[in-house]
Amino acid sequence: MRLWSLHPSCLDSIGLVALWRESLLAQKVLQGKTRGYKNHPQLDRFREYANPLAAIESYLFFIYEESLVRGYSFDKTKFNLVGEPLRVIIPVTEGQVQYEFALLLQKLQTRNTKAYGELRGLSGIPIMSLFYTVLGQTSSWEKIKDDVVVPKTVLPVLPT
Numbered sequence: 806m807r808l809w810s811l812h813p814s815c816l817d818s819i820g821l822v823a824l825w826r827e828s829l830l831a832q833k834v835l836q837g838k839t840r841g842y843k844n845h846p847q848l849d850r851f852r853e854y855a856n857p858l859a860a861i862e863s864y865l866f867f868i869y870e871e872s873l874v875r876g877y878s879f880d881k882t883k884f885n886l887v888g889e890p891l892r893v894i895i896p897v898t899e900g901q902v903q904y905e906f907a908l909l910l911q912k913l914q915t916r917n918t919k920a921y922g923e924l925r926g927l928s929g930i931p932i933m934s935l936f937y938t939v940l941g942q943t944s945s946w947e948k949i950k951d952d953v954v955v956p957k958t959v960l961p962v963l964p965t
Contacts, residue, residue, distance in 0.1 A: 806831065808847045808864070810897040811905050812931035813871035817913060817920040821875070825868050829883055832861045846946030850895050863890040864935050892934045893964070898941030900955075902962050906930045907955045929963035938962045 806827045813821055834842045835857045842848075854860040865884040872879040906924075913921035932938065943949060 806842060806845050806847050808851075809905060809909075810902055810932050810936050811909060812933055813868050814874070814931060815906075815909060815924060816871075817917040818875070819916065820909070820912070821868070821871060821877075825865075825872070825879055828861065828865050828868055832858070832865060832884060835861050846948075849946050850897070850944075854895055859887070859891055860895060860935065862886045863892075863894075864933065866890040867934055890934070893937040895936050896939045897932065897936040898944055899938050899962055900942035901944045901947060902930055902932055902938060903955050903960075904943045904947060904949065904953065906960070908950065908953050911953055927960065929961040931963045934964075937964065 807824070808828060808831060809816070809820075809824060813824060816824060830839070830842065831845075831848055831851070833839045834845065834848060835851060848857075851857045851860045851864075862884045863886060866886050867890065869879050869881055869884070910921060910924055913924060
């Protein structure tokens, strides 16, 4: 399960569809409707928020919003957002954002060279509207891959 801190606009079509599916699974886990994934570390930051279901439903909303921009037909009835989506409620470390960006670049370099080139041209890294950045290294729940190289010159993180 990968619940990106990056804004969904960073993802290619494969990544966006995968994020949608994995976020729906995360919602089921937080609702107590699954047997597996109950202790998945990527869910910790949602569980730490006062209302984890509202947080994951807002997360799903932002993915849904990006799907509309792209002309996709994700099913809005799969989540039940009550009221406005939550924004800037969950902290994410700058180190985590830099690592995720490097990981995504690595994936796109072989999977989608056009998207890779577009991301390489960014002047900053946009993050999901649910998050805000704090100083710090890669999050403790992240399973760091040895072959992912975070550049020494890092891009600024851009709130959305």
